[in-house]
Amino acid sequence: MLGGIGTALDLIFWILSIIAFGMSAWALFHALRTPARAFAVAGKQTKKLWTIILSLSTLFSFASAVGYFGIGLGQLNIFAIAAVIAAGIYLADVKPAVGDSGKGGNSGPYGPW
Template sequence: MNVLEHLDSLVLFVIGIAAAPVAAYAFIHALRQRSDAFTAVGKLTKNAWLGITGASAFFMLLIPLFGALTSVSYAGFWGVVAAFQGPGSSMTLFWLAGVVAVSVYIVDVKPAIVGVQGGGQRW
């Protein structure tokens, strides 16, 4: 197979491989924070962000695995790559929404929460 024919799939695969651990990190970070810190910075509640980041991590980890395991045509490396997006997955929209939600948490919510708690806790 020519790699250039599947460049878009490979790019989304790399994003998926990078985004899944980031989603797990975002969930763990939200879990470790005080609940009043979320409302102090004018963001959604802690439980809301736990639900958002938890669902995002779930979809980012489960969708490719489910797609690769449920279809015989997904055997091998290219099957796992194809499971991340496009015609290989009917859940691509959920995966993409998870990437966006985790990105919002990491870029917007996490710095605000760390700042309101004194900035000492970087993890």
Template sequence: MQVLLFLALSLVLLGIELWALVDAARRPAGAFAYGGKRTKKFWVLLTAAGALVGFIAIPPPLGLGILGTFTMFIAVVPAGVYLADVRPAVSGYGGGRRRPPSQGGGW
């Protein structure tokens, strides 16, 4: 039961790391300067390193568990910082909504 719990936890943490990596890669480089944060390259490399370490730390039976289970908690820290601090700052780049709000009575 404990093995399955650690396996599920590591997969959730890997999902968070991949979410941060994909989000950082999809943002334009100008958004990071606009938000007053480090460069896009910095955040993509940092979240990619965290995702790689998180992937390597997946315990058996799905992974090798080479780095140990505590490493998966350390690997999620850059993703957490990105999602909690950087993502909100860079999401305002481009000036607002993509589509204008509805202007009518409903027909």
């Protein structure tokens, strides 16, 4: 019975690690595509700093995800949790702020006109 619980928990943690990697990779991809000027206009940290933070976040979350196959860190740990927090902060706070900085002023309630 105990082996079944351990296997189910391993599967859940592996799925969470894959989700964390996807979230970190998505945040990194967005940060790389966003112009550096947008970060300054939005009043956020520099693009260079966010790129470094999100690169490390993606690296640690990837290492945690493949760790279940005996290659990486092996399990969810403090680095994987920090990676999720960093990517979450970027996606919840920075991404909406820098995304709005490139919009023009001639848009109506249903889009540009």
